[in-house]
Amino acid sequence: MRRTAMVGNAVLGAGFALVLLVMAAQYAAQGRVWALDAATGAVVCALALGRERHRGAAAALGLAVAGAAALIAREAGLPGEPGAAAVLGLLVLGGSAVRTLPWRPAAALGAAGLALMTAGLLAAPAPATSFRIGIEVWALALAAGLGLRLLDHRRRAAAESVRRDERLALARELHDLVAHHITGVVVQTQAARIVARKRPEQLDETLAGIETAGADALSAMRRVVGLLRAADDTPGTAPTTPGTAELAALVRRFDDHGPAVQLHLPDQNATPWPPEVATTVHRIVQESLTNVARHAAHARTAQVTVAHPPGALTVTVTDDAPPAHTRHLRPVGFGLLGMRERVEALGGTFTAGPAPTGGWTVHAELPVPTGATR
Template sequence: MKDDTTVPEPRAFGERRWWLPSAVVDQLDPDPSGHGRSRRTARDWIVDTCGFLVAVGIGLAAVDSLQESDLPRGLVVADLALGVLACGAVWFRRRWPLGLAVAMIPVGLVSTAAGGAALIALFTLTVHRPFRYVAWVGGLQLALVPVFYRLRPDPDLSYLGVVVFAVLLTLSVIGWGMFVRAKRQLMLSLRDRARRAEAEARLRAEQAQRLAREAIAREMHDVLAHRLTLLSVHAGALEFRPDAPREQVARAAGVIRESAHEALQDLREIIGVLRTGDADDPGGRPQPTLAALDGLVAESREAGMRITLTHEVTDAATVPASVGRTAYRIAQEALTNARKHAPGAETTVTVAGAPGEGLTVCVRNPAPPGEVPHVPGSGQGLIGLTERATLAGGTLACGPTPDGGFEVRAHLPWG
């Protein structure tokens, strides 16, 4: 199973990252240390150059009004010098948006040439910072507009007209910045949704694969435990009865050979399914259902078990495949346990039920007649059967009986 924790970037972002703002790139690939910042992208250079030219253009337009004013030459030179510095500071707007916007408030109040740089700084603040900062800085700039034009009246426009124009221009810059910020947040939210969708799809695929492999593992236990128990029981019989008749030894050897062959074949099929990752491999043998119960009992009888089968289901083919397969596995595991822990005891298998009433499977054996050879077991088989019955919507109960035997009883739904 592949373990890949890196979520691939959606194509809409990965292929055109050079055209994204550096602030968006920082959020797409955040620096784990929290100190690094992305370099300017091609889009950043174009936007910063345009912003610088806009600030310079507005500053040059203010030069004409300064030349027509009656201000002293020293103040005009100082105004232009502050405008040049403000235009140069525009290149640092991405690194310190709040600090630059705050610094532009007093500079814009005393310098006409710095008006364009102040608008660029306000726009940058609106794009890169929450609205509470924009409300304080923008509100202060709007409050100072009447003061500025009272100190620096425009020679061509009336006081009210120029104040209204400046207020509308400031509000337009703020609105444009809020639109750009909302667009970026929408783009990042779409990116997050795409990443979450890909991660959820990968987790669902991994979970489906894990569940399939767990089902295969349970199937492996059910199949191989039956075969290997035959090997263990008959090999133990040969060990404890080395003087057994030749016919009995030959029969035990034949059972061992056949069980080993079947176990290898089943193991080969299961390994093939694991390699292909498909639990429904069409190349494998069909899964057993309730109709195969007679063959299971016959095979166990050939191995030396004494079994009484009471099959009250008239047409096993009408039983749903999933219910029949579960019933078969329950009977198989119960017979395997009876063969291991009660050799020589007559085991009773009862299957009864009808549509709407459910299907009942009962496997019962009395106490073993003689000494029981030690056969290793972990007890996981009964736990697996309980889980299998629960997943099928039924119940399973097992435990010792008053006569010293053991009983496994399961009830499965049959719609």
């Protein structure tokens, strides 16, 4: 994201420089004074390029500079300000401020700019073209910023909806899992009371089973911390926990809809995966292969690798689409957002993006408690 902003600012700076040079050359060719226009444009454009530090202050200062230049031009009988470069700078400053500032500062800044330009228009003798242009430019900047602000709001609302749905689904799964563990604790506790009366020598073994079930329940409960669950949502039947057989079946289904998929699974004798981790792995593979089928038609193969190092479970999905295809046609959609939300809710890490040699890579690492069982 930061790199994209830097590239955008570089392109914007080049555009500002080109407009400044063209306008200065045009004024010089006409025998008109170009220094004020160039200086005003350079200052406003510089403020626009440095707006990231404080958008409100940059926009207010840009307005002040443009207004002062307009007054100077009127008193000196020079060509009206703001010039073309300053107009572009004000568009960027105003739109950026209205898009990102909180509502009250954004509204105050927009009103202040319109008031400043209107006051200059009323105080200046006719025709006061520069102030009329300023009002039009500032109104256009406010409209553009407001439109982008509404688009950002809709995008955030859609992303939050994805997060909420993902958290709810995972919370339901973990709820059923913890209910299973608690039921086991209750049953074993009842058995312990009988054992204590009839076979006291077996009590330690029974208590050890209760301790294990309680530890498993606590581990699952820690994973559910921070997840949201609607108050009126009632859990249904416990979902079937997908395992290696379900992953293999999933991969076979995708063979007919995209590139050939190769599945690499850990040793079958490894510690079984906790249900919430197994469900997450299945979801990551399913979403990743769906993205490969949709957006990597030029890929020849895809690789799904699941590894089970001590204390963790990793899943990696890659494809070999050409670099150009990867760069231009891979959207960062809400499916990736849902996967990241699910993985991070379980205390894991998630990355997704183009590989250096082409193709796309999705990688997730999920913590697995030592001795965890299904």
